[in-house]
Amino acid sequence: MFTQPAVAPVNPPLLDGLAAQIAANVVGTIRHASANAPRSRQVAIGPSEIGTPCVRKLAYKLLDWDPKPNKDTDPLASVIGTAAHGWMEETFNKFNPTLPDGRPRYITEQRVAADATLKGSCDLFDRQAKTVIDWKFPGTTSMEKVRKNRDPGVTYRVQAHVYGLGYRNAGEDVEHVAVVFLPRAGRLDGVYVWTEPFQPQIALDALTRRDNVMKVLADLDPENNPAIWGAFPVGDAYCTYCPWHLPKSTNLARGCPGITN
Ligand code: SF4
Numbered sequence: 001m002f003t004q005p006a007v008a009p010v011n012p013p014l015l016d017g018l019a020a021q022i023a024a025n026v027v028g029t030i031r032h033a034s035a036n037a038p039r040s041r042q043v044a045i046g047p048s049e050i051g052t053p054c055v056r057k058l059a060y061k062l063l064d065w066d067p068k069p070n071k072d073t074d075p076l077a078s079v080i081g082t083a084a085h086g087w088m089e090e091t092f093n094k095f096n097p098t099l100p101d102g103r104p105r106y107i108t109e110q111r112v113a114a115d116a117t118l119k120g121s122c123d124l125f126d127r128q129a130k131t132v133i134d135w136k137f138p139g140t141t142s143m144e145k146v147r148k149n150r151d152p153g154v155t156y157r158v159q160a161h162v163y164g165l166g167y168r169n170a171g172e173d174v175e176h177v178a179v180v181f182l183p184r185a186g187r188l189d190g191v192y193v194w195t196e197p198f199q200p201q202i203a204l205d206a207l208t209r210r211d212n213v214m215k216v217l218a219d220l221d222p223e224n225n226p227a228i229w230g231a232f233p234v235g236d237a238y239c240t241y242c243p244w245h246l247p248k249s250t251n252l253a254r255g256c257p258g259i260t261n
Contacts, residue, residue: 034075037082047120047166050206051158053235056256059213060244063222068243069255080184081137085109085123088135092124099127112166114203118210122163130175131195132163137184143192152179152194155237158206165203174198226253234259 015023045061052058059065089108097105107125124133136156138146146152152160160177168174178195182188213232220228229252239245239258246255 030079031075034079047118047159047162050118050162050210051155052237053154054237055213056232056234057237057242059217059232062214063217065244067254069246070243073241077139084137085135103127112163112170114162114165115207118162118207122166125167125172130173132160132167132174132177134160134179136179136181138181140185143181143183143186146181147192158202161199161202162206164198165200168200229253
């Protein structure tokens, strides 16, 4: 049940009077709704996380390690992304041609399973193109980086192949994976599409890495040996958005200092 959230601070404090009250209430409501969204409460690792280049983050996530010191991540990009995903789902369901074999061309927001435990909802499968498609709505900096590098980054790449494996397990004919980047702060003609042939081994390797990390966690037991967190290598995984990021931390059981990008 929704209860009115506590008034949230607005930073920078440029507003006063009624404007400040409205801003605080709007921000508080968005933060409350975002913190209680199903994705925010997800505990099991999902396709969007398994490919992280940071093994330490993967290990924290697999144990759902507490504490999570970085609680101050701004939810607005995720709120806008979720709303845009909903719009895309509705739109592709509405304009969904029938293939010659009588099946609909598109499958939207289908929950698929790469294995018994790794499950997630895939944005779109295009049966005509035999392609798994994932929508991203990046901000300006990320959009420029993707366009310049012509590379979605390892996390998104693995995510796409995990969905590919999920759809293959569900009996679909998957030949390609794609990530469609639609600029959150731009125009439609700024769209960038990355695609490559479906390679199930990329997804299988991610599952093996997860299993190996879980085995190491069971063997080394960081709950009783916190010093072993240092044994998990770090990778560039947008530390400022990582729930376990604690700047200047010297105790990895309490938080990770991160790496400079
Ligand atoms: S803060 Fe950065 S380096 Fe540390 S676990 Fe998170 S992503 Fe990895």
